Amino acid sequence: MSRSSDAAAGLSARVAVRRGAFVLDAALQVPAGGVVALMGPSGAGKSTLLRVVAGLAPFDEGHVSLGPRTLDDGPGRRTPPAGRGVVLLGQDPRLFPHLSARDNIAFGLRVHGAGKDAASRTAADWLRRVGLDGVGDRRPAQLSGGQQQRVALARALATAPAALLLDEPLTSLDTETAGDVRALLHHELARTRTTAVVATHDAVDAVALAGGLVVLEGGRVTQAGPVREVLADPATRFVAAVGGWNRVVGTTDAATWRAAGLTLPRPGASGASTATAAVFRPGGVRIVAGPPARPGEWAARVVRLEQTPAGVRVRTAEPDVAVDVVAEHATGLGVGDTVTLRVHPDDVRFVDLVAGRVS
Template structure:
């Protein structure tokens, strides 16, 4: 295992990234499609070369454009796992897992023993004699995990490893990866669009947008108090960006003023760019402005309505900056009582104590 440090720029892909992973840390990379997440994995693996930059694994420099250094992928000690298991079809399961240690020069008998050990660790020992064509998707991914770990990688790269699995298979594989990564303190970078992957496996969440890192922090902090639009989207909360104009008050670029609470230590000192975060469940829906004086009342035209378990999620039109409109979760009974439908003009109401204001990521 080793740490990872990346400073890289690729002009053609508009990627400019500084990225670090501590030894034994698991980092989840979140971001929209095309943001640069897979490009970052390719840089670490040696499958992509930056125009300018330097990449180190532990104390070893594996890429340095200024010095003309580029260690080939097979010599980096990096193992990759994607949504496709990519097992060798002509080899048995045991032979697939033994392939990596054999490639390192391990004797055949010892490689077989290592394969048996890793297959046992991932609950796939009974599959040792099968060929990949005889495996289900979940079984193939278990074998692929065993094969990746049998390589004794310094860094494990996982690119949407659960994306191709059905809803019955994915939770078991997620638990397996959580156990392996945490108990063995593996250094790993996980690209995912699934909130559960990040919560189950990652110590740290990094959000990538437009080839730049826009947010980084402990998993719980990012997913409960996001500072970027994508993190808010994946966490299922509303987010408004703007500037603090007074303690407990934020004004957006289009002039919407909202009121919320700040941490005690921040309330007086916070200035400049900030975000307001609030849950859809905290939004009340009214047909007329309420007579009481809650601090936050938004006139909204409902654009979409979607079932979300026991609730119906209403969403207003996108904001002038292009960010998603405010979402509100209401019961089916409330939908019927208020006669809600797309195109209906309503008022979304949020109490100030339900809206948290945080400094924006810099």
């Protein structure tokens, strides 16, 4: 099936949605044939934004454009979902239970005008592409969760959408299956040059699938840019946590940075007092014996202990810092205990906070 005239069209949206106390006011730009990841905590507005772009939810003001076409511009113009060339795929594959895998894929093609035989051949080809050759006659109930998601992806891409919106498509899958479907997604999105937005909580999804990253928190975009740059330079605690960093906001004064009881040297800093975030890995922090005795050591209160595959993550307060230790080093530790922590200054990166930047 050939692509529509909007093939490899860029997606542009700026929408405001007001629903009681919740306000979504966000912009989204995806280059033609590009993939952008959309991340944010639960309730940030990711699904609402995707539903607006797909035409499934109204908005109060703004616009949605796909290539040269304006799909929505508020009350003046609204293209119905079926006429957009936009497909939204979520956690639930939403396959027709009474149709076979092949017929589920063919159904979308028939809706877009393909003949029965042509649709069946194309559906069989897509089953082969997604690694399901030989299961075309099975109904969804006879397929695993991963297989169902592959069929749903094949059905979405087979219609050659101008834009594909993926709302947490891997969340319900086990780790191994999610990895397989992620690799399939990466390959097919690149091969078909489909303009796509992937909403996810997983940094692995963002890095593996997308070139750009938009972070949505509290209904607003708090950071946007190339995926690796955003994750390496977190503007908020949420982004820092997603990227696997500690992010502690303090003040640089002369050549010293301070936050709560933590003091670190910052050679070469200007004499002006500057709001600065210190960024460092949880694995770069150590629990040491005795009271703090030098720069880079501080006393902290344990507020939570989290078991991890590699050991224990110790969460501390004042300041809020995570420490990754092997299990035996956490023996005897309890919530409320005070520990001395150490981070080597060479393992810390400082980011000066600019006016208006969320901390």
